[in-house]
Amino acid sequence: MNEVKNHKALRYILRWISRVYPYLSPDEQSKLLASKLRHMQTHRRFWYRLQVIRKLTASIRKMDLKWNSKKMLEEVDRVKEAPEIGETIEFSARVYSIAKGSNKVMLRIIRHKPTDKTIPFHYSTKNGVAKKDLHFLSKSETVQFKPGEKIKEIYIDLVEGAMWQFGDVFYVRLKLVVKENQKYVRAFVTCSGYHNECKTFNVYYKTEAVTAKCDKDYKGITNGVLTFMNNEYEKYIDVRIFDDMNEEKDETFNIHLIASTEDVTIGPNKCAVITIICDDNVLKI
Numbered sequence: 001m002n003e004v005k006n007h008k009a010l011r012y013i014l015r016w017i018s019r020v021y022p023y024l025s026p027d028e029q030s031k032l033l034a035s036k037l038r039h040m041q042t043h044r045r046f047w048y049r050l051q052v053i054r055k056l057t058a059s060i061r062k063m064d065l066k067w068n069s070k071k072m073l074e075e076v077d078r079v080k081e082a083p084e085i086g087e088t089i090e091f092s093a094r095v096y097s098i099a100k101g102s103n104k105v106m107l108r109i110i111r112h113k114p115t116d117k118t119i120p121f122h123y124s125t126k127n128g129v130a131k132k133d134l135h136f137l138s139k140s141e142t143v144q145f146k147p148g149e150k151i152k153e154i155y156i157d158l159v160e161g162a163m164w165q166f167g168d169v170f171y172v173r174l175k176l177v178v179k180e181n182q183k184y185v186r187a188f189v190t191c192s193g194y195h196n197e198c199k200t201f202n203v204y205y206k207t208e209a210v211t212a213k214c215d216k217d218y219k220g221i222t223n224g225v226l227t228f229m230n231n232e233y234e235k236y237i238d239v240r241i242f243d244d245m246n247e248e249k250d251e252t253f254n255i256h257l258i259a260s261t262e263d264v265t266i267g268p269n270k271c272a273v274i275t276i277i278c279d280d281n282v283l284k285i
Contacts, residue, residue, distance in 0.1 A: 088112050089121055089145070089174065094188060095234035103160055105136075106230060107172060109152040111145050120144040122175040125156060130170040135162045185218075185241055187255050187272045189226055190234045191264075200229045201262040205237060205255060212251035212276055217242055241276060251276045 017029050092108035111119065124140035125132065132138040137157040145152060156172065189203060205224040207214070214220035219240035226235050237255060255272045 089119065091172075091174070092151075092229070093232035093235045095190070097231045097233040098158065098164060099231060100164075102158060104155045104157050107154050107156065108229070108232075109154065109174070111150050111152075115145070115150055116147055118144055118146055123154060124173055126171040126173055128169040128171050130164070130168040132170070133159065135159055135164065135168060136170055183241055183243075184238045185274050185276075187237045187239075187274070188234055189237065189257065191228055191232070192267070199262065200227065201260060201264045202227050203257060203264070203266070204259045205257050207239060208254040208256055210252040210254060210273075211249075212253040212274075214253070217251055217276055218253055218274075239274070 013033060014029070017032055089109055089111045092110050096105055096107060098105050109121075109123075120142055121144070122140070122142045125136060125138050130136060136159060139156055141154075143152060143154065154172075189205075203226040205221070205226065207218065207221045207224075209220070212218055219242070221237075221239065224237065226237065228235060239255065252273055252275050255274060257266050257270045260266055
C-alpha cells in the first residue's frame with residue numbers, strides 16, 4: 001500500500017470513522033481505515049483487468065456469499081445467547097442540575113431486566129470544571145442491587161457555601177454501564193429554563209418511518225414516555241436498530257416529541273432525524 005503523506009487527511013478519516021461507527025473497537029476501526037485507504041489507492045491497468053475477470057467468473061460473488069453466511073450465523077447465535085438489552089445498569093439521566101443552596105445531589109440508577117439476581121456495582125466521583133473539596137466531596141463506593149430491585153438512589157455531598165458558576169460540572173462514573181449506540185441509537189432530551197427540583201413531569205414521544213421500515217430496520221415506538229424527576233436535567237431515548245446483513249442505501253426515520261404534562265412546553269426542536277448508515281461488509285479486507 002502506498003504511504004499516506006497527508007497526515008491531516010488521515011486524521012480526518014480517523015475522526016470520521018470514530019464518529020460514524022462509535023461502537024467499533026479500536027482494532028476494528030483500524031481495519032476499516034485500512035479498507036478505505038486500500039480503495040483510495042491507485043492501481044495499474046492490469047489490476048482492473050483482473051477484477052473484471054474475477055467478477056465475470058463469479059469468484060468474488062462466491063467469496064461474498066460465504067462471508068455473509070458466516071457473519072449471519074454468528075449474529076444469530078449471538079442474539080440467541082444474549083437478551084435484548086442484557087443485564088445492565090445506568091443513570092436515569094445524563095445530566096443532573098444542582099439547586100441553589102443544596103448541600104447534596106441525588107442521582108438515580110436504573111437496572112434493566114433481568115432483575116432476578118444480585119448485581120454489585122461501583123461508582124466514584126471525578127473532577128470536571130468543578131473540583132473535589134472545593135465544590136463537592138469525593139466519594140467512591142460499592143453498592144448492590146438485590147433480586148427484584150430496579151432503582152437505586154445515591155447521594156453526593158456538596159461543599160457548603162461553594163461558589164457555583166454556569167458550566168461548573170463534575171462526573172460520577174459507574175463500573176457497569178450501557179455501551180452507547182451498540183445496536184441502538186440514542187437521542188437526548190434536555191430540560192431548559194427554570195428548573196424546580198421538586199417537580200415531576202412526563203414527555204411523550206414516538207418514532208416515524210421515513211425511508212427506514214418500522215420493525216424491520218428499527219424497533220418502532222408509538223407511546224414512549226420520559227419521566228423527569230427531581231433534579232434530572234437531561235435524559236435520553238434509545239431506539240433499537242436491527243442489522244439485516246444486507247447491503248443497502250442509508251435510511252432514515254424520525255423521533256417526535258408529541259406532548260408533555262404539567263406546565264412544561266416542548267420547544268421548537270420537536271423532531272430528530274435519525275440516519276441509519278449501512279456498514280455491511282465494510283470490514284471485508
